[in-house]
Amino acid sequence: MSTVLPAARLSRAALRAAGHAVPAPPVRIVHLGIGAFARSHQAAYTAHAADAAGWGIAGFTGRGSGAADRLAAQDGLYTLVERGPAGDRTEIVPNLVAVYPGQRTDALAAALRAPGTAVVTITITESGYRVRADGGPDTDDPVVRADIAALRAAGAGGSGAGARPVTPLARLLLGLEARRRAGAPPLAVVSCDNLPDNGGLLHRALAGLAEEAAPDLAAWVDGAVSCVSTSVDRITPRIGPHEVGEIAAATGWNDAAPVVAEPFADWTLCGDFPAGRPDWESAGARFVGDIGPYEARKLWLLNGAHTLLASLGSLRGHRTVADAIADPACRAAVERLWDDAVRHLPGGLGLPAYRRALIERFANRRIEHPLAQIADDALTKLRLRVVPVAERERARARPASGCVLPVAAWIAAVMADPAAGGPASAEIARALAAPSPPTALLTLLSPALAGDDDFRRRVEDALRRLPAGRPHG
Numbered sequence: 001m002s003t004v005l006p007a008a009r010l011s012r013a014a015l016r017a018a019g020h021a022v023p024a025p026p027v028r029i030v031h032l033g034i035g036a037f038a039r040s041h042q043a044a045y046t047a048h049a050a051d052a053a054g055w056g057i058a059g060f061t062g063r064g065s066g067a068a069d070r071l072a073a074q075d076g077l078y079t080l081v082e083r084g085p086a087g088d089r090t091e092i093v094p095n096l097v098a099v100y101p102g103q104r105t106d107a108l109a110a111a112l113r114a115p116g117t118a119v120v121t122i123t124i125t126e127s128g129y130r131v132r133a134d135g136g137p138d139t140d141d142p143v144v145r146a147d148i149a150a151l152r153a154a155g156a157g158g159s160g161a162g163a164r165p166v167t168p169l170a171r172l173l174l175g176l177e178a179r180r181r182a183g184a185p186p187l188a189v190v191s192c193d194n195l196p197d198n199g200g201l202l203h204r205a206l207a208g209l210a211e212e213a214a215p216d217l218a219a220w221v222d223g224a225v226s227c228v229s230t231s232v233d234r235i236t237p238r239i240g241p242h243e244v245g246e247i248a249a250a251t252g253w254n255d256a257a258p259v260v261a262e263p264f265a266d267w268t269l270c271g272d273f274p275a276g277r278p279d280w281e282s283a284g285a286r287f288v289g290d291i292g293p294y295e296a297r298k299l300w301l302l303n304g305a306h307t308l309l310a311s312l313g314s315l316r317g318h319r320t321v322a323d324a325i326a327d328p329a330c331r332a333a334v335e336r337l338w339d340d341a342v343r344h345l346p347g348g349l350g351l352p353a354y355r356r357a358l359i360e361r362f363a364n365r366r367i368e369h370p371l372a373q374i375a376d377d378a379l380t381k382l383r384l385r386v387v388p389v390a391e392r393e394r395a396r397a398r399p400a401s402g403c404v405l406p407v408a409a410w411i412a413a414v415m416a417d418p419a420a421g422g423p424a425s426a427e428i429a430r431a432l433a434a435p436s437p438p439t440a441l442l443t444l445l446s447p448a449l450a451g452d453d454d455f456r457r458r459v460e461d462a463l464r465r466l467p468a469g470r471p472h473g
């Protein structure tokens with residue numbers, strides 16, 4: 001009879017006792033929003049860089065403390081499972097060396113004050129930035145107003161010790177103030193969220209918040225913080241207890257916070273790193289002078305298709321991306337959206353191969369990517385991923401036929417389940433109460449498209465042909 005041994009708890013001491021080398025590099029990178037993606041992507045690129053031994057990461061959650069508690073209990077170590085269509089490849093990533101809940105602004109200030117800290121990376125989701133459409137801080141948001149007051153109080157008190165901002169950018173500013181006071185050198189801040197011009201957006205948001213709170217700091221941020229833009233790509237779904245148990249059984253390590261990602265990874269960066277950075281190129285990253293084409297390719301094709309599948313796939317009864325892309329109607333809708341999008345991308349981006357690879361990535365059934373996980377805040381996502389394509393098509397007097405169904409499916413999904421509105425639920429509720437909810441929702445999405453009679457009529461026609469039921473998920 002064989003005995004099944006319980007998996008050993010993951011820690012640096014246990015790994016060393018088992019004969020594994022576990023370097024703990026000095027902290028030179030701070031990460032805000034240490035979720036699954038930061039660990040499958042930026043931390044993995046750092047761990048695979050030729051100079052990985054010089055670059056440790058201190059991670060902070062964006063909100064809540066669960067992930068920090070789980071990771072701190074295992075010395076920041078975690079298992080990264082690369083889940084390909086035919087099997088798994090696992091590794092334990094050693095470069096995350098300290099993990100804190102986001103509210104530990106004292107630890108954040110200490111990490112940023114340290115002269116060796118050279119880079120801050122950020123993944124706090126689209127809604128974590130709390131900005132208005134023009135990129136400035138959303139001062140209508142009471143949480144943002146309270147954070148501005150906390151930052152002002154920190155300036156008046158001199159040390160910042162008593163200030164308790166709650167949004168990631170206000171916390172970052174508090175840490176940058178500590179760096180300024182310590183006379184530490186300039187550094188780079190890298191947004192790794194799926195947003196167009198994420199470096200520019202971050203710069204506008206930080207500068208705007210600093211202007212409101214502390215003009216001295218605003219001037220310092222302007223000269224000493226280099227906001228780098230990036231396009232990041234690696235499908236990394238959130239996993240549940242079942243997968244956590246399976247991974248422990250397969251590896252023999254009891255890891256409370258493993259990460260599962262597809263084998264594919266891509267990272268394109270544009271900007272300066274005044275205090276240095278890891279040799280990420282040696283791990284496959286690329287540095288470019290113009291991020292625009294890479295960012296549009298990724299956001300319009302991959303994320304645009306995900307946003308389309310989240311609504312159309314759910315309306316058609318599918319649960320995951322792989323289920324939805326196997327449905328010929330969803331697949332055809334994705335291809336039509338891409339046909340429109342690629343007309344507005346420059347040559348030289350390998351678009352036919354990129355499209356073929358995306359279909360294969362979406363079809364990877366071993367990656368369980370629930371549509372419900374990618375459906376949040378679809379209004380913002382459509383505005384950034386589908387509306388720009390539709391408006392460019394219409395400006396060229398083209399029908400934008402591939403953009404009609406993504407818009408109609410979102411309208412149908414919101415009408416079937418108003419709770420799906422996410423952060424924009426108040427605006428969406430007002431649109432749903434209007435005499436013509438579809439027109440009001442289209443206006444919310446894009447006043448220009450709503451005013452385009454031909455496009456609006458085709459959205460209404462498509463809406464009539466869609467399943468009207470409550471989306472699944």
Ligand SMILES: NC(=O)c1ccc[n+]([C@@H]2O[C@H](COP(=O)([O-])OP(=O)(O)OC[C@H]3O[C@@H](n4cnc5c(N)ncnc54)[C@H](O)[C@@H]3O)[C@@H](O)[C@H]2O)c1
Nearest residue numbers: 033034035036037061062063123124125128193194235236
């Ligand atoms: N998961 C992926 O496949 C993937 C791929 C490419 C890019 N991204 C980008 O990374 C982001 C994070 O992805 P993830 O899978 O790590 O998500 P996640 O849900 O694990 O969250 C990451 C971190 O963001 C924080 N956060 C979430 N919402 C916040 C809010 N409103 N305010 C402050 N903090 C908040 C969380 O506390 C967590 O620390 C995505 O939103 C996207 O922009 C993700």
Ligand SMILES: O=P(O)(O)OC[C@@H](O)[C@@H](O)[C@H](O)[C@H](O)CO
Nearest residue numbers: 194232233234235236303306374
């Ligand atoms: O919330 P979103 O739409 O920005 O992201 C959900 C997924 O589309 C996204 O995480 C992709 O898996 C990722 O962008 C792949 O690189």
